[in-house]
Amino acid sequence: MNRVYLDFNATTPVEPEVLDAMLPYFSGEFANAASIHTPGQRARAAVETAREQVAALIGARPQEIVFTSGGTESDNHAIFGIVNPLVSGPFPSLDKNDDFPPHRHVLSQHKHVITTAIEHEAVLNTCQALEKDGVAVTYLSVARDGRVDPGAVRRAIQTGRSAPNSISSNIPPATTLITIMHANNELGTIQPLEEIGRIAKEADVYFHADAVQSGGKIPIDVNTLQVDLLSISGHKLYAPKGIGALYVRGGTRLRQLLYGGHHQRGFRPGTENVAGIVGLGKAAELARKSLAEDARRLSALRDQLQQGLLRRVPQSRVNGGEAPRTPNTTNLVFPGVEGEALLIALDLKGLACSTGAACSSGAVEPSHVLTAIGLPPEEARASLRFSLGRHTAPADIDFALNVVPAAVAQLRELSPTFRKEAAAKT
Amino acid sequence: MNAAVQFDTLPERAETQRGLVAVAMSGGVDSSAVAALLQQQGRAVVGLTMQLWNQRRLPELQGDGPAQHRCCSLDDVYDAKAVAQHLNFPHYVVNFEEQFEARVVRPFVDQYLAGRTPIACTNCNTDVKFEPLLRMARQIGAECLATGHYARIRENHATGRWELLRARDDSKDQSYFLWGLSQEQLSRSDFPLGELTKEEVRALARRANLPVAEKPESMELCFVPTGNYVQFIQAYSQERAIPVQNGEGEIVNETGDVVGRHDGVHNFTIGQRKGLGFAAGKPLYVLSIDPEKNRVVVGEDDVLRKTLCDIEGVNWISCEMPSAPLRALAKIRHKHEPAPATIEQLDAATARVTFDAPQRAITPGQAVVFYDGDAVLGGGWIR
Numbered sequence: 001m002n003r004v005y006l007d008f009n010a011t012t013p014v015e016p017e018v019l020d021a022m023l024p025y026f027s028g029e030f031a032n033a034a035s036i037h038t039p040g041q042r043a044r045a046a047v048e049t050a051r052e053q054v055a056a057l058i059g060a061r062p063q064e065i066v067f068t069s070g071g072t073e074s075d076n077h078a079i080f081g082i083v084n085p086l087v088s089g090p091f092p093s094l095d096k097n098d099d100f101p102p103h104r105h106v107l108s109q110h111k112h113v114i115t116t117a118i119e120h121e122a123v124l125n126t127c128q129a130l131e132k133d134g135v136a137v138t139y140l141s142v143a144r145d146g147r148v149d150p151g152a153v154r155r156a157i158q159t160g161r162s163a164p165n166s167i168s169s170n171i172p173p174a175t176t177l178i179t180i181m182h183a184n185n186e187l188g189t190i191q192p193l194e195e196i197g198r199i200a201k202e203a204d205v206y207f208h209a210d211a212v213q214s215g216g217k218i219p220i221d222v223n224t225l226q227v228d229l230l231s232i233s234g235h236k237l238y239a240p241k242g243i244g245a246l247y248v249r250g251g252t253r254l255r256q257l258l259y260g261g262h263h264q265r266g267f268r269p270g271t272e273n274v275a276g277i278v279g280l281g282k283a284a285e286l287a288r289k290s291l292a293e294d295a296r297r298l299s300a301l302r303d304q305l306q307q308g309l310l311r312r313v314p315q316s317r318v319n320g321g322e323a324p325r326t327p328n329t330t331n332l333v334f335p336g337v338e339g340e341a342l343l344i345a346l347d348l349k350g351l352a353c354s355t356g357a358a359c360s361s362g363a364v365e366p367s368h369v370l371t372a373i374g375l376p377p378e379e380a381r382a383s384l385r386f387s388l389g390r391h392t393a394p395a396d397i398d399f400a401l402n403v404v405p406a407a408v409a410q411l412r413e414l415s416p417t418f419r420k421e422a423a424a425k426t
Numbered sequence: 427m428n429a430a431v432q433f434d435t436l437p438e439r440a441e442t443q444r445g446l447v448a449v450a451m452s453g454g455v456d457s458s459a460v461a462a463l464l465q466q467q468g469r470a471v472v473g474l475t476m477q478l479w480n481q482r483r484l485p486e487l488q489g490d491g492p493a494q495h496r497c498c499s500l501d502d503v504y505d506a507k508a509v510a511q512h513l514n515f516p517h518y519v520v521n522f523e524e525q526f527e528a529r530v531v532r533p534f535v536d537q538y539l540a541g542r543t544p545i546a547c548t549n550c551n552t553d554v555k556f557e558p559l560l561r562m563a564r565q566i567g568a569e570c571l572a573t574g575h576y577a578r579i580r581e582n583h584a585t586g587r588w589e590l591l592r593a594r595d596d597s598k599d600q601s602y603f604l605w606g607l608s609q610e611q612l613s614r615s616d617f618p619l620g621e622l623t624k625e626e627v628r629a630l631a632r633r634a635n636l637p638v639a640e641k642p643e644s645m646e647l648c649f650v651p652t653g654n655y656v657q658f659i660q661a662y663s664q665e666r667a668i669p670v671q672n673g674e675g676e677i678v679n680e681t682g683d684v685v686g687r688h689d690g691v692h693n694f695t696i697g698q699r700k701g702l703g704f705a706a707g708k709p710l711y712v713l714s715i716d717p718e719k720n721r722v723v724v725g726e727d728d729v730l731r732k733t734l735c736d737i738e739g740v741n742w743i744s745c746e747m748p749s750a751p752l753r754a755l756a757k758i759r760h761k762h763e764p765a766p767a768t769i770e771q772l773d774a775a776t777a778r779v780t781f782d783a784p785q786r787a788i789t790p791g792q793a794v795v796f797y798d799g800d801a802v803l804g805g806g807w808i809r
Binding site: 338340341342344345347348365410411414415416 | 446472516518520521561562564565566567
């Protein structure tokens with residue numbers, strides 16, 4: 001069967017060049033990068049080259065990159081590392097001669113985190129875990145286009161100072177961390193991180209960005225964005241699964257998440273995944289070189305797919321299409337259709353795409369992102385995401401434009417509610 | 427047609443994939459055997475497993491017991507996936523939690539709280555399996571939905587009707603739970619196990635090397651993990667803030683004399699004897715339940731026997747709604763020996779059933795199902 005994959009936001013294939021770069025480090029160059037001997041030093045050199053390559057992709061210094069097991073660990077490390085509810089610091093710093101800002105030295109129950117309602121579960125569920133330990137969390141709502149209002153971020157910041165005449169002995173919480181994703185996985189919406197970064201800087205609050213969906217797709221400069229922490233995932237940018245990175249701005253006091261050896265300056269113990277790290281480095285280098293050209297080509301194909309579907313599927317609409325988006329993503333609602341059934345029907349015809357997030361059993365759950373941008377539940381369930389990849393060809397778009405309208409028509413034909421509504425309109 | 431809907435290029439009507447059949451797979455041996463059997467017959471198979479109940483709900487019910495007996499336990503989903511992988515056909519888990527709660531769980535709890543004894547499996551068949559799941563099966567291009575039910579479907583060309591028949595294996599027959607199916611639903615359903623015995627099904631599963639061939643059968647209601655439905659009703663009512671006519675009340679005899687106390691009417695079902703004690707040396711049974719007065723009425727066995735009952739939500743299968751009283755064998759619960767009766771349609775949805783001889787414990791919430799030989803004529807809910 002002819003199979004077309006339009007689900008690159010879920011994962012990407014390992015690029016052949018990336019695989020070639022990795023292969024020597026499984027058997028031939030197998031040494032531990034922490035070993036003192038020559039083979040170990042060669043592995044160390046490969047790791048450090050990769051660190052430079054990843055740093056170059058996001059405008060960071062190599063020593064600000066910590067390799068992790070992926071986006072989820074990076075997000076967890078950033079959030080728990082800054083806002084540990086049980087410990088008040090001080091934490092180790094990447095910059096040894098850095099003074100610890102005393103006002104960040106606050107007790108758990110007085111900490112406050114700002115995030116959004118459309119974050120990935122790796123951030124949302126981490127914030128919910130903090131809440132259980134007494135940390136206050138603000139989940140900012142987003143506009144219909146999926147964008148968060150920087151003004152709302154500014155207004156949500158809490159200083160920790162009591163009102164001048166307050167006689168209460170309760171110390172109000174102070175905002176410790178702002179964590180907002182760069183690009184949304186379901187919509188592709190790009191958040192105004194530059195403005196939010198400026199606000200965080202002015203308020204002297206740590207700022208973390210989950211860049212798992214933007215890394216390798218759009219330019220990232222940690223200094224332009226003024227982020228203190230930024231998460232990257234390997235398998236979203238043509239490196240393998242199980243490798244990721246966390247950018248930690250020099251001077252950031254970050255508590256370690258895992259305890260073990262002194263690998264990666266104690267920030268992230270555990271024998272380094274040399275092959276994975278090399279793969280991530282190579283993938284970052286390839287992404288940096290082809291990013292502009294990929295974006296140009298993919299956005300043209302994406303627009304062609306989107307326009308074609310809008311034209312061929314009656315009543316279809318784009319979700320969050322008004323905002324700037326990652327060039328490869330479009331999310332459409334096909335009213336009168338069960339997205340889950342459409343996904344399966346398309347898969348049986350050879351087209352792979354996605355709806356919402358899958359739960360542990362593999363069943364589709366209603367998307368919290370689509371609900372947050374104001375879609376009623378029946379439209380959230382009638383939505384499908386198409387995400388293109390570096391090797392998506394015009395023929396793939398033609399295939400989708402062929403099978404999707406037919407499948408939607410077949411589903412609507414068998415949908416009692418859609419037929420009732422259609423009949424009512426005549 | 428809505429004038430606003432303008433087809434630029436009219437989407438071609440997708441042709442139904444010839445022969446594709448969807449199998450509703452629970453992860454048990456029966457539905458797995460269905461998939462194997464259909465595949466052996468040369469049919470293209472797609473497996474669908476319903477996610478019906480969020481296991482994280484009502485955590486107080488989960489206790490320390492093994493997880494494998496929970497509804498929609500991941501183990502069952504993995505078993506279904508393992509079978510699909512073994513036989514090499516596509517398989518999907520599909521989410522029907524909302525529909526299952528609205529059409530099965532909530533009515534089940536409401537009925538119990540109203541002093542009735544509901545049959546959740548019938549609601550699940552009529553309103554979930556052969557409704558949204560069957561529709562999804564058709565939407566993804568399948569001709570019909572096959573399930574592991576022990577019953578048979580036959581098209582009667584003389585009458586033009588789809589008939590529902592008892593299973594060949596009388597000890598496994600599940601036709602009592604399927605009386606609510608419409609002609610449309612039956613025409614798109616397939617029960618491949620109707621001609622087989624349980625032993626033959628297991629043998630088939632073993633021959634096909636299915637990973638679930640030796641899996642034990644589950645007998646409990648799938649969404650009541652502990653098998654203790656009283657506990658489930660309490661926990662669910664609390665979670666959904668359903669007002670419960672709670673706690674203690676009076677147990678009275680037929681003349682209204684108080685003979686004891688009870689701890690909540692939902693603990694009782696008609697005909698129940700357990701925990702009621704004796705009167706003048708004769709055992710007592712629950713005769714009726716009055717949730718409004720929070721009372722349980724008890725009496726002796728002979729009072730429990732009745733000849734008459736009214737049924738609602740009547741559905742006719744093998745024949746159209748009869749205009750004259752109809753003689754049939756009627757069953758008032760799953761394990762009831764069918765008894766001769768006359769069924770008289772009162773209006774479009776209700777009927778009166780008059781048994782030739784009194785029947786013990788005709789219980790509101792259960793169903794009367796009428797048979798003519800092997801054929802299910804129809805059925806209805808006991809008022």
